Amino acid sequence: MNASHNSDELARQLREAEAGRGKVAFVAGEAGAGKSALIEAFASQPRRGVRIVWGACDALETPRALGPIHEIAAALGVAGPDAELGEHSRAEFFARLVEEVAQPNHVTVAVLEDLHWADEATLDFVHFLGRRIQRTRCLLIGTYRDDEVSTTRIRSGASWERSPGTTRRASACPRFLEAAVTQLAEGCPSRRRAHLRGERW
Secondary structure, eight states, X not given: OOHHHHHHHHHHHHHHHHTTOOEEEEEEOSTTSSHHHHXXXXXXXXXXXXXXXXXXXXXXXXOOTTHHHHHHHHHHTOOOOOGGGHHHHHXXXXXXXXXXHTOTTOEEEEEEEOGGGOOHHHHHHHHHHHHHGGGSSEEEEEEEOTTTGGGSSOOSOOOOOOOSOOBOOOOOSSOOOTTHHHHHHHTOOOXXXXXEEXXXX
């Protein structure tokens, strides 16, 4: 299927979020598969009442803890966690972000780029939001290189449970990818094609 179809599929996911049924979508593929082009084309379309925020993971020797989440939080005007309070402050930070994207006067598209370079705390946030996103007006889009996941520092054994809901699929390139978050958490490479997965958690 063509790029127009893929953009239309993301638009459908956005309409679900606008109706108060938040969604998570993943775009996966090797470098040059068109992940960024798809997201940028989708984000460039004018939409009233929709705010788009971006965060990016970097190929650092030591990944920044919650680096892309801090970028998104800054764009949304949400204060970051207090390092001195440790995990308790981080949990409150996550909760504040979920509260912000659940506001009825905004629809939020949050893009997390290059999750194959993500630190574990960032993946924890994806899990945290994913478990609650169906009660928000947020579309979370994550991109990653599925041919590089096995070379990351992401340890196996992370738990990625889904809440009951309808899983919708579309044959496309990118197309919906089964268990995208599990692949990221376990560091297992998959087919070297672009894929898209979106679902209600």
